[in-house]
Amino acid sequence: MIVMKFGGSSVADASRLRHVADIVKSQLTKKPALVLSAMGDTTDHLLEAGDTALKEGKVETGHILKLHQDTIKNLKLPVQNEVNILMDELKRLLSGISLIRELTPKTKDYLVSFGERLSVRIAAAFLKTCNMNARAFDAWELGFLSNSDYGRAELLKESWDLIPQKTLPLIKGNVLPVITGFIAKDEKGSITTLGRGGSDLSATMVSAACKAEEVQIWKDVDGILTADPRIVKNAQPVNHVTYEEAAELAYYGAQVLHPRAMMPCMKTGTPVLVKNSYNIDAPGTRIEPAAAGEIKKRAPLRAITARKNVTLVDIISTRMLGQPGFLSEVFSIFSKYSVSIDMVATSEVSVSLTLDSSHDLTEVKKELSKIASVDIKTGKAIVSIICNVKRSSEILARVFRTCQLIAVPVQMISQGASKVNISFIVNDTEAAETVKALHMDFFDAEDRTRGV
Numbered sequence: 001m002i003v004m005k006f007g008g009s010s011v012a013d014a015s016r017l018r019h020v021a022d023i024v025k026s027q028l029t030k031k032p033a034l035v036l037s038a039m040g041d042t043t044d045h046l047l048e049a050g051d052t053a054l055k056e057g058k059v060e061t062g063h064i065l066k067l068h069q070d071t072i073k074n075l076k077l078p079v080q081n082e083v084n085i086l087m088d089e090l091k092r093l094l095s096g097i098s099l100i101r102e103l104t105p106k107t108k109d110y111l112v113s114f115g116e117r118l119s120v121r122i123a124a125a126f127l128k129t130c131n132m133n134a135r136a137f138d139a140w141e142l143g144f145l146s147n148s149d150y151g152r153a154e155l156l157k158e159s160w161d162l163i164p165q166k167t168l169p170l171i172k173g174n175v176l177p178v179i180t181g182f183i184a185k186d187e188k189g190s191i192t193t194l195g196r197g198g199s200d201l202s203a204t205m206v207s208a209a210c211k212a213e214e215v216q217i218w219k220d221v222d223g224i225l226t227a228d229p230r231i232v233k234n235a236q237p238v239n240h241v242t243y244e245e246a247a248e249l250a251y252y253g254a255q256v257l258h259p260r261a262m263m264p265c266m267k268t269g270t271p272v273l274v275k276n277s278y279n280i281d282a283p284g285t286r287i288e289p290a291a292a293g294e295i296k297k298r299a300p301l302r303a304i305t306a307r308k309n310v311t312l313v314d315i316i317s318t319r320m321l322g323q324p325g326f327l328s329e330v331f332s333i334f335s336k337y338s339v340s341i342d343m344v345a346t347s348e349v350s351v352s353l354t355l356d357s358s359h360d361l362t363e364v365k366k367e368l369s370k371i372a373s374v375d376i377k378t379g380k381a382i383v384s385i386i387c388n389v390k391r392s393s394e395i396l397a398r399v400f401r402t403c404q405l406i407a408v409p410v411q412m413i414s415q416g417a418s419k420v421n422i423s424f425i426v427n428d429t430e431a432a433e434t435v436k437a438l439h440m441d442f443f444d445a446e447d448r449t450r451g452v
Helices: 014-025 042-056 062-075 080-100 105-129 159-172 198-209 243-251 259-268 326-336 362-368 389-405 428-450
Strands: 002-006 032-036 134-137 176-180 183-186 191-193 214-219 272-276 285-287 301-316 341-346 350-356 373-387 412-415 421-427
Touching (some): 002 014, 042 080, 105 191, 198 214, 243 259, 243 373, 326 341, 326 362, 389 428
Parallel strands (some): 002 214, 134 176
Antiparallel strands (some): 183 191, 341 350
16 A cells, blocks of 8 residues: 655646546556645635635635636536535635634634545546546545644544554555545544645555555655755755655755654654656655665765744853753743744853744743843844764865855854754855855765766
């Protein structure tokens, strides 16, 4: 058994669904289960429809209806009645929002669930016409049980048993399950969404719980690249990375796979293959545990990424010197105001840390100022190097030399606990130049050495 997940751009319209059908048909002997996102921009259109109902009291579903009806018509599918039922349900929900002028997180989860629910019904109907025994399933029908943290729900541990109990008999019965990504139900029966990376998480959860051979994540890129191709034009796909490397890349800017989605497969050792549905001949990136001795043979760097809009906070106090509990007090203040910390570096009398710039730090600064001197700097970027830290001395020497050559000062540096990540802070305006220069030094130089 394998699990194949297709993102929104991969199932965006009739032509893309035809392409998906060809990909699935080529792997039918591996007994696939499919996990699908909403078609194209449907989720965005659903959120816009909710906003219009809330603020203007209008029910507008034109974009959503047209895309799905056009797809049904183009593919000549006998699924119009199922789609009509869902569209009527959607209109009733939007009417309720427009009347009471309220859109709670619980209702918003219900609202955006329609994208995936429509997608799997249309896709399954089309796969049937291609002589595949496909059946559409809402994720909760196959054991996806979550808590009630609407908008960012977490799957309950019971899902690990429920998913294989519901899914494996279908696979053994030669059914091709087409499953909604991103959504689940809580114990009260209310629809929830799994937050960022939710559809990928749905796929990795099915594969890990069912002990699948692998999970394929089909996107619109050739896998994980050595850098963002919008910054580095000659960025190259990385053939293999470990779970830890992929998670660090995702957290610090690469948008291929969210760190949450990696967790089920990290737990079971299930390989993840990231492929491009627009370029199926590209080998993609395989994410799996590192083989014994492999790390020592690797090139110094795997990839470089950058995350902008970062805030740097410097906290300085002589109270830190030999004072137990000071750092605990600092971190408890950030926790009190639900502020998530990214990077940390400490010395005898100071701690520097980075945060996402979306946080309001007014109250945090007031409380920190009672125990230390606080300096908050915005407009920063984290440049992260996913690397072989066995060669950290060599890597750091080259990084500092490159930054010196392009006159970019490093404002803070931290080596992650995962031991695969070295990150440092530069100004937002210097991030792209820094990534380009480092890529040229580490990757282009190696290509020249090999005669590429």
